[in-house]
């Protein structure tokens with residue numbers, strides 16, 4: 001394996017070709033660990049008040065939205081299938097998340113969730129690709145013109161199976177995931193705002209300047 005750790009820049013979105021960077025029109029985001037702080041291990045965000053935005057998340061959503069990108073959320077919420085929270089509770093959490101995102105200029109176009117427990121062997125729980133495929137189908141934007149942002153290896157695997165390029169953020173489980181996968185395996189950003197700035201900057205930089 002040539003995964004020896006070499007000094008040098010960490011690979012990021014910038015290494016994608018200008019054409020590839022320009023083509024991104026849809027961002028699919030994992031929720032816990034990307035938008036909000038994870039609940040403690042074994043527990044879930046069950047109430048709106050327990051949903052706490054990560055630093056940079058609201059700003060990142062707003063930057064992407066202002067650049068004209070479609071925003072979808074795709075999240076595993078097995079707490080529902082395990083009977084630890086109700087669908088009504090999950091909807092209340094998502095209503096507040098959407099309201100706050102919109103109030104900060106980063107309105108979400110779609111929020112997709114898998115409510116199933118792992119034992120149910122559904123097709124939507126990441127690393128299965130179902131949620132991602134649904135997000136792509138609803139968008140009308142090609143999988144290859146979409147990127148997925150995740151913090152967990154399951155997110156990256158679901159993206160791979162759905163044919164969607166993926167990037168990692170170092171929030172939530174992101175640093176641990178980056179270590180597990182090797183630092184060169186996937187582009188990684190400190191948080192959503194850093195990634196959003198890279199996407200927006202590269203889109204603008206490659207455009208011919210007006211006279």
Ligand SMILES: [Mg+2]
Nearest residue numbers: 030032033151
């Ligand atoms: Mg996550």
Ligand SMILES: [Zn+2]
Nearest residue numbers: 114122124125
């Ligand atoms: Zn499911």
